[in-house]
Amino acid sequence: MCNNDRLFAAISSFDVIIVGSGIVGSACARELADAGLNVAVCEESVVGGGATAAGMGHVAVMDDSDAQFALTNYSQRLWWELAPNLPADAEFSGSGSLWVAADDEEMAEVHRKSTYYSARGVAVDVLDSGGVAKAEPNLRRGLAGGLRLPADAVCYAPAAALFLMRGIPLLRGTVTTLTPTGFELSTGVKVSTGAVVLATGVAAYRLAPELPVYPRKGHLLITDRYPGYLNHQVIELGYLKSAHSHDADSVAFNVQPRVTGQLLIGSSRQLGVADPAVENAMLRRMLARAVEYMPGLETLRGIRAWAGFRAATPDNLPLIGRRPGHPNTFIASGHEGLGISTSLATAKLIADELLNRTSAIPRGPYDPARSFDPHA
Amino acid sequence: MPEIRVDGMAVNAAEGVTVAIALLSAGRNRFRTSLSGEPRAPLCGMGVCMECRVTVDGQPHALACQVVVREGMEVAT
Numbered sequence: 001m002c003n004n005d006r007l008f009a010a011i012s013s014f015d016v017i018i019v020g021s022g023i024v025g026s027a028c029a030r031e032l033a034d035a036g037l038n039v040a041v042c043e044e045s046v047v048g049g050g051a052t053a054a055g056m057g058h059v060a061v062m063d064d065s066d067a068q069f070a071l072t073n074y075s076q077r078l079w080w081e082l083a084p085n086l087p088a089d090a091e092f093s094g095s096g097s098l099w100v101a102a103d104d105e106e107m108a109e110v111h112r113k114s115t116y117y118s119a120r121g122v123a124v125d126v127l128d129s130g131g132v133a134k135a136e137p138n139l140r141r142g143l144a145g146g147l148r149l150p151a152d153a154v155c156y157a158p159a160a161a162l163f164l165m166r167g168i169p170l171l172r173g174t175v176t177t178l179t180p181t182g183f184e185l186s187t188g189v190k191v192s193t194g195a196v197v198l199a200t201g202v203a204a205y206r207l208a209p210e211l212p213v214y215p216r217k218g219h220l221l222i223t224d225r226y227p228g229y230l231n232h233q234v235i236e237l238g239y240l241k242s243a244h245s246h247d248a249d250s251v252a253f254n255v256q257p258r259v260t261g262q263l264l265i266g267s268s269r270q271l272g273v274a275d276p277a278v279e280n281a282m283l284r285r286m287l288a289r290a291v292e293y294m295p296g297l298e299t300l301r302g303i304r305a306w307a308g309f310r311a312a313t314p315d316n317l318p319l320i321g322r323r324p325g326h327p328n329t330f331i332a333s334g335h336e337g338l339g340i341s342t343s344l345a346t347a348k349l350i351a352d353e354l355l356n357r358t359s360a361i362p363r364g365p366y367d368p369a370r371s372f373d374p375h376a
Numbered sequence: 377m378p379e380i381r382v383d384g385m386a387v388n389a390a391e392g393v394t395v396a397i398a399l400l401s402a403g404r405n406r407f408r409t410s411l412s413g414e415p416r417a418p419l420c421g422m423g424v425c426m427e428c429r430v431t432v433d434g435q436p437h438a439l440a441c442q443v444v445v446r447e448g449m450e451v452a453t
Contacts, residue, residue: 224437260411301437 014040015194016354019175019183019207022052023343024332025199026161029168031347032197035355042183042191044174047165048158051201051339054308056220056256056264057160058233059153059341060097063116064240067317067365072338073122074361075345079153082344089159091259097152098232099239100132100143100253100293106237107144114147123150136234138296154233154256157340178207178329197330197350198323202311204333208323212372213334215309217270219283224301227261236293239267251286253293265290265297267337271312278305310336313372318342320349320366330354331368378447389445396421396428396440399451407440407453 015037018025025041026048033039041047059079063069079092086092101107110126117124125148127135132146174186182192198204202215239252254267268286273279283305291298313319313334323329330353332346349366352359364370377388380395382404389398396418399407406415407428418428423442431452432438440451 226436299435 014038016040016197017042017171017182017191017193017195018197018199020050020199020201020203021047021161021165021170022050022199022201023048023157023161023164023340024052024201024335024346025197026164027343027347028197028199028332028350030164031344031351032354033168035351040169040171040193041165042171042173042175044172047170048161050203051308051310051335052157052161054218054220054306055157055310055337055340056233056254056266057091057155057157057340058097058256059092059155060233060338061117061122061149061152062338062341063113064316065365068338069116069120070361071318071342071345071366073120074348075342076151076153078344078348079155079341080151083153085163086155086160087163089156090163091156091159092153093155093257093259094151094153095257096148096150096232098127098132098135098146098148098234099237100136100139100146100234101237103144109237109240110145110147117149124148125150136231136294138229138294139234140293140295143293148232152233154258155340156258160340175207178326180326180328183207195328195330195354197332199332201333201335201339202309204311204319204331208329208331210324211319211331211333211368212314213311213319214271214313215274216312216336217268217273217276217307217309218266218337219268219278219286219305219307221265221283221287221302221305222258223263223265223297224303225261226263226300229261229296229300230255230257230263233257234294236289249282251282251289253290255290255294255297263297263300265302269310276307276309278307311339312336315370315372318346318366319368320346321353321363321368324369378445378449380445380447380449380451382451383453393445394441395430395432395438395443395445395449395451398445399430399440399453404453 018029018041021041021043029041061072101110127146175183177184204213233256236253249270251268256264311334319331319334387402405417408416416427419425421441428440429437430440
């Protein structure tokens with residue numbers, strides 16, 4: 001028995017153990033520890049790995065549904081409250097998002113979004129063709145316009161996860177089975193705890209196979225440093241079609257400025273692919289789409305490309321709350337491409353349910369016990 | 377002998393050499409400044425180490441050891 005296992009076996013006094021230390025697990029650990037609980041985190045790899053390390057770190061407010069808006073808006077507010085305390089390596093930057101409309105149909109969507117956000121107190125600017133060109137001179141000419149969300153931000157999520165984890169015991173191990181009183185590790189060690197929060201992203205199904213969470217592969221590429229090349233995270237409105245499509249591989253233009261001057265270029269979505277390797281055909285398609293919107297990208301130097309897996313759900317909403325039929329197990333998974341954005345609000349909702357607190361927003365839409373039948 | 381301009385100053389380079397050789401021959405050994413403010417110069421000479429990056433004709437991050445000089449080329453370190 002190694003020291004780590006001894007630690008596990010010896011300590012059965014934790015109120016809660018969070019399984020998984022991506023941004024969601026780390027945020028849950030912080031929230032529960034700050035609420036006064038005795039908290040530990042179990043991680044089989046590194047803090048802030050998995051989808052947390054593979055994603056862009058966009059802190060965005062989105063409006064695919066009222067429930068998605070409520071969660072992203074609440075969570076973004078929490079990010080801005082946290083921002084002054086974040087260390088420099090978390091690279092939190094309020095550079096804002098710019099959704100670009102290629103044609104009149106997409107411009108109608110800009111106006112719809114503008115009305116929706118404005119009615120709910122989120123600052124937005126509607127830009128015309130010239131306004132978009134001025135905001136992002138490297139975009140192609142002739143775009144119809146765009147919608148700027150000045151409060152959207154970006155961060156380096158692995159560093160944010162490490163920051164959230166400060167002072168919280170990290171236990172190394174692979175959980176193989178959840179038990180009524182805790183879990184069992186691959187080493188055979190049984191751990192008992194008051195409650196378990198399952199925050200293992202796309203791996204949620206390994207421990208709770210009934211959960212409707214499935215992997216959705218995405219690619220990203222990062223360039224060398226080109227300070228001043230890009231001012232906002234710029235996303236085509238067609239991204240939403242890509243994000244909604246559940247049956248075909250898709251790509252959408254989505255480029256983000258890092259504080260280093262590097263550009264992060266996405267995005268792709270694939271279902272039914274288990275291999276984490278970069279696929280050149282998919283990468284080519286993704287970059288070709290980016291160059292359509294920002295022709296100069298073709299001349300920049302890409303230094304690394306990688307792929308990761310989003311934890312997708314059938315209704316594009318995460319699973320946050322008590323696992324049906326398991327009173328001491330809580331689920332915080334299924335955040336798809338919005339795990340960074342919604343991590344802090346997720347942690348609040350988990351803590352609210354665990355501690356019988358009232359939540360700032362209704363929890364029902366994210367309840368793992370909800371119906372996923374589109375006809376229900 | 378092609379004449380290139382390095383940070384606005386005329387430099388004569390031997391025919392067919394790389395920008396890295398032209399700069400080093402002219403006594404220039406500070407090719408770029410690292411993020412932490414340190415000077416950087418060619419290390420590997422074969423396009424792998426990325427230390428010799430300069431701006432060539434307005435294009436940043438050109439590898440000086442891989443680009444052959446051309447008459448009138450503008451190099452910025």
